[in-house]
Each structure stands twice: as C-alpha cells, then as structure tokens.
Amino acid sequence: MASVSIVVAMARNRVIASGDKIPWDVKEDRELFRDLVKGKTAIMGHRTFDLMKPNLPGRHNVVVSSSDISYGGIVSCRNIADAIGFAQGYGDDIFVIGGASIYAQAIGLVDHMHISYIDGEYTGDKLFPEFSEKDWDVESRQRFAGFEYVVYSRKRK
Numbered sequence: 001m002a003s004v005s006i007v008v009a010m011a012r013n014r015v016i017a018s019g020d021k022i023p024w025d026v027k028e029d030r031e032l033f034r035d036l037v038k039g040k041t042a043i044m045g046h047r048t049f050d051l052m053k054p055n056l057p058g059r060h061n062v063v064v065s066s067s068d069i070s071y072g073g074i075v076s077c078r079n080i081a082d083a084i085g086f087a088q089g090y091g092d093d094i095f096v097i098g099g100a101s102i103y104a105q106a107i108g109l110v111d112h113m114h115i116s117y118i119d120g121e122y123t124g125d126k127l128f129p130e131f132s133e134k135d136w137d138v139e140s141r142q143r144f145a146g147f148e149y150v151v152y153s154r155k156r157k
C-alpha cells in the first residue's frame, strides 16, 4: 500500500499563507518539495490547484472539489477520503500538499508528515491544524538556511 503523507511549510505560529499568498520565499524548501513529490501523487484542494496550475507536470494530481474539474489529466474527487482511495490506484507514494482546509481534513488520515518549519512568525489567515508531537515519532530533523525540516511518523497505538 502506498504511504500517505502531508507535506507543508509553516511558520512557527502555524501560518501557511495569507490569503492566496505564501509570505516567504525559501528556495531550498521549494526544491525539497519539488524533489519529494516529483513522479509521485499529489492531492490538493481546489484553491491550491488554482494557484499551482503552472507547476503540475511530472506527477499525478488529484484535486478535492465539490464540482468536476476539467484540466489536462487532472482527476477531481468529492472529498479527501475518496481522493486518497483513488490515488492509491496509482501505486505511488501519496502527498497531501494543502491548502489549509485539506490539511485539517487529512491530518487524521496520513501516516507521515513532512514539515518545513520556516524560521519566525508570520501574519496570515491560513493555518496548519494544531497537533501533539506526543502522537508522532520524529524520523528525522534537519536544519537548513531559514528553516528546519522534520519528518514525522504516526505512533502506532
């Protein structure tokens, strides 16, 4: 079974965006994201899809929306559970790539989280959901210029 992971960049105060804008530009984090998801399957909300449209090639893309989306080879699903179920069919690792509404619905469903903690706090209205580190094992923790990259695995009960 393909693994299902969240990948997100968030400030230390859990901000992931302000309106439609991500209020930082950290090149090494963008490169980590690109390399992680390349050739795999990405699940995203409709708004994130609209913002990312030019950057979709090189992977499978599944969009969560209440309506059908017709754009290239994009598949749309009505909810996150259906999207994960559909994405399993590709046989590749699955990455839930946002935005805020999708992270909130997916955090209870994923096995792993790849979190880039961007240094500092930012003003924004889109937040990553609160979670307790007690529920997660830290697989790795790496320091980069401008951010810390932590990979978590859900603790088995």
Ligand SMILES: NC(=O)c1ccc[n+]([C@@H]2O[C@H](COP(=O)([O-])OP(=O)(O)OC[C@H]3O[C@@H](n4cnc5c(N)ncnc54)[C@H](OP(=O)(O)O)[C@@H]3O)[C@@H](O)[C@H]2O)c1
Residues within 6 Å of the ligand: 007, 008, 009, 010, 015, 016, 017, 018, 019, 020, 021, 022, 044, 045, 046, 047, 048, 049, 051, 064, 065, 066, 067, 077, 078, 079, 080, 097, 098, 099, 100, 101, 102, 103, 105, 126
């Ligand atoms: N920092 C990061 O790592 C990161 C990563 C990704 C995105 N972002 C940011 O996050 C922001 C977007 O987040 P967002 O929460 O506004 O939007 P979003 O989660 O990307 O998309 C929201 C849309 O997804 C669809 N949707 C969500 N839940 C659904 C459900 N249960 N059933 C059916 N459809 C559902 C709806 O589309 P319909 O209206 O079509 O039904 C909804 O309007 C942007 O600013 C983006 O830049 C940040």
